[in-house]
Amino acid sequence: MKTLFINIKELIQVENKPKAFVSGKEMSTLPTLKNAYLLIENSIIKDFGEMQFLKEFNAAKTVDVKGKMILPTWCDSHTHIVFSGNREQEFVDRIKGLSYEEIAAKGGGILNSAKQLQNTSEEDLYKQSAKRLEEVMKLGTGAIEIKSGYGLTKEAELKMLRVIKKLDANYPITIKATFLGAHALPRTFKTNKSAYLDMVINEILPIIAKENLADFIDVFCETNYFSVDDTERILKAGSKYGLIPKIHVNQFTAIGGVQAGIKYNALSVDHLEAMRPQDIEALKNTKTMPVALPSCSYFLGIPYTPARKMIDAGLPLALASDYNPGSTPSGNMNFVISTACIKMKMTPEEAINAATINAAYAMGLNKTHGSISIGKKANFIITKEIPSYGFIPYSFGNHQIEKVFIEGLEI
Ligand SMILES: N=CN[C@@H](CCC(=O)O)C(=O)O
């Protein structure tokens, strides 16, 4: 069935020749058409253009969106939305002065979430996670990556990945799954990290590959978590099964994680709050997308990824939410782009590029998502009546979304 949207005040992120991503200065250009139409057929974008060139399309339905804008849905390339319970108590502990690292050292943090998840049935975990998925879809997210990493045992990691698979089967949103077995060291392996890595590599990975439970492989490459050597071991093992790296690096300390990611052709390196000049340099002319997670910096009160330095050095940058119970209990991509503008000094154009086309690339979806382009998925947001697209990040803490369409269906 064809549906035609007419009188679009501004159609944002239009592409005639789709690009893989935009970098450096290119990020400050956001291609748009004023007074436009958009034609979709079932789940696909069929045509778009200026109203003055509107042809007869024999659409079954015509929708007049006068005064409103249309833009592609957000792509959230880094989340941990499959988790159990919450970590509200740690939130209060941090308000009272404890750091994220101190809380983790006391047995809180990732191990706290792992304990809760291990004691949760697959059915209950699915219900808790589906609620969050529905919430972020309403907030304009049209493609999402979800990680394991709160299981930390064979059974619990597989439980998480099966929940992700079930979400993918039951919802129209495109979901990419990432295996993050090396997220933290379980207490039972406290003195034997290499035995834990053996278990991840020799016992969990083969089952994941056999059941086709993941697209990507991730490691928390960080002081007191997993070293660069540990990271390389995991990435090498993952690559034997065709799992592409997307890794957590440089959140608190710069220990060479960026370089390890590049060495193993990571699709993305994420967090990057602690960036040295050589880390920025290493990313130049690579196919690895740097991903910033400003809501995490906001919530933990840690430095923001130096977006200006990176973009001004000619790098691309993507934005994601990092939705998780410990460092970012929010999956609101509208807040992410506002925070990127306010705290990281990205312009609205840069932030929207970072949360659409570059974010689609960071999750291997740039051919189908991330822009308004003929043949791509009919994934788009219809805004409220707003004066300009800059109003979206400007009106922080709010959102300007009236309707969300995913694969041509209104959510
Ligand atoms: N930094 C590692 N992993 C998550 C947070 C994990 C947690 O605190 O539960 C992140 O991306 O911020």
Ligand SMILES: [Zn+2]
């Ligand atoms: Zn994360």
